Amino acid sequence: MMSKGLIQLVLSRVRHFLREPEAVFWTYGFPLLAAIVLGLAFRSKPNEVIQFDVVESVASDTTLSAISDLKRFEITVHPEEIAMDRLRTNKTIVVVTGDEDGGILFNFDAANPEARQARMAIDDAIQRAAGRTDPVSSVDVTVTAPGSRYIDFLVPGLIGMNLMGGGLWGVGFTLVDMRVRNLLKRLLATPMRRSDFLLSLVGVRALFFIPEMAFLLGAAYLLFGVPIRGNPMTVVVIAFVGSVAFAGLGLLTACRAKRIETVSGLMNLIMLPMWLMSGIFFSSERFPDALQPFIQALPLTQLINALRAVILEGAGLMSQTVPMLVLLAWGGMSFVLALRWFRWTQ
Amino acid sequence: MSEAIVCNQLHKRYESGTKAVHAVRGLNLSVSAGECFGLLGPNGAGKTTTVEILEGLLEPTSGSVTVLGTQWGDGRDHQLRQRIGITLQETRLEDKLKVIETLQMFRSFYDDGIEPEEAMRLVSLEEKRDSWVGKLSGGQKQRLTVACALVGKPELLFLDEPTTGLDPQARRQLWDVVNGLKAGGTTILLTTHYMDEAEKLCQRVAIVDHGQVIALGSPNELISTMGGEHIVEFSLEQNGVNAPDASQFAAIESVLKSVTESGGYLLTVGEPHIAIPALMQYLESREYALASLTTRHVNLEDVFVSHTGRHLCDDE
């Protein structure tokens, strides 16, 4: 049974949050915006047109008709000088020129994978038009199924980032703000139970993570068709454990800080390695092996990996025991240390 | 009458690195149940430190404290907190909560108490019931902090500088609140550096300086220790050049005491209608030209000045 005091403390945190438009934006608006912007920037582009130039000297009817059948390419014919200029300035990625023997030259930047791809396709088309027959027939089947695109990868990362920010800022900032206002001291002068106070800070996170996550997942589903392959309850359980772990870390960060500046600095110090390395925007496996033990020990890495496994691959709760244990260890350790070091009065 | 607060030989030393501040130096105090007691002293006198020790928010370095018959830290702190109400010298309540919500939260911590609406009425904030705390004026915020201290229906109320920084009207409104509580029988310990506040509100006043009580009594008793009830302040033309020594005015009839005071003189006088004509005569005979002269009643500030040679407010 929750005490009256705990209920009132939680209520005032909830009211406080809802009456702070900036907080609502950072919690709901920002991750959604990030998902939309990044989702658009890195969307799969099956129908994108690749530009390439053919110089006048080789633009015979056969060549042109052969390559005009290519679906993804837009061909323009230019004098050689202009075409090469366009290549240098990135207006086109391949320029087809000819030599004296009637052969064909491809001019392109070998480091650009799209240019390499275009070069192959153009070559094939020209060779086939000139009479080459392929011994084995081949057909391209492209995959853009929901669940394997960048946006699908991104959404669980953003949810993890949100839970981390919410826990650290939500708990840490609130606590130091109350200390600065002398409000913490004022509350201590009442018969309020200290455990109720700490529980309210952490409890609010456990209350807020559900709408935060539901909102992001819902928006991602509606806008981009990001699926939830696993059991939604499993997602909730993992996110809950993650929220509590980060709330504990927030409590630890703020347990002694007397000034907002101190706690902000500490928060950024704690969050920066996770923003960079825990795989919010790209897989954490891209970092060198030497760093992997460190990266894997970070709570955000484990939270995001577990969320991806459940949301994208449909993994069950049991398969995520290790991430859960790492998160619980972080949460538990943070709480114990925070309570030991907590500065109740000045 | 039983004692609500007793403290003996209270000491508090703040240690921070190499610097130590001895804020409270052997302070003795006893406050009777039902009285309104004032700690009057300048900034830095140790008033806040003393009340925070009495409130159980600070550990004394040494000395004993008994509040409502209990000592802090003997396992009954929670019960004791149910019986006292406090306002800190400075608290900023949550700006984004409404007045009523703030009071409901504070009320929820107490087993027994009054309704938040009732507390709002006691401090005349009913009209602001649904306003955000951040939108209140300074005086209204201060009354809200008092209301927060009242929701638990305290037997003993601590008010630390309740009217500092308020305009005169807001101060008077707060005095009305305190007078209402006194009438209701609540024991009140308040600190202030305004002598008029101590004089108007408190049955007894302890004047505190450098962490010690330097004078104690009802405002009238303290004033009567000055010997006379009246003060004559005057200044002379061409001051500074051959300014006469204050001691020569002490011999004038009915003048009890004479001190120099910011470019003028300050006489403590038994009977002004005798002293003033005598003073005029004296000045004339010495050919001193009078620049200004005022008379007023002795107040607690004068008592403080007579003990310390300093004023309560550095800025006044």
Ligand SMILES: Nc1ncnc2c1ncn2[C@@H]1O[C@H](COP(=O)(O)OP(=O)(O)O)[C@@H](O)[C@H]1O
């Ligand atoms: N936390 C603290 N650390 C160090 N010195 C302090 C602290 N709090 C107060 N002091 C010092 O103790 C003295 C008494 O302060 P205080 O009790 O606030 O006086 P008052 O309330 O009468 O103005 C002052 O010199 C003040 O600077």
Ligand SMILES: [Mg+2]
């Ligand atoms: Mg003070």
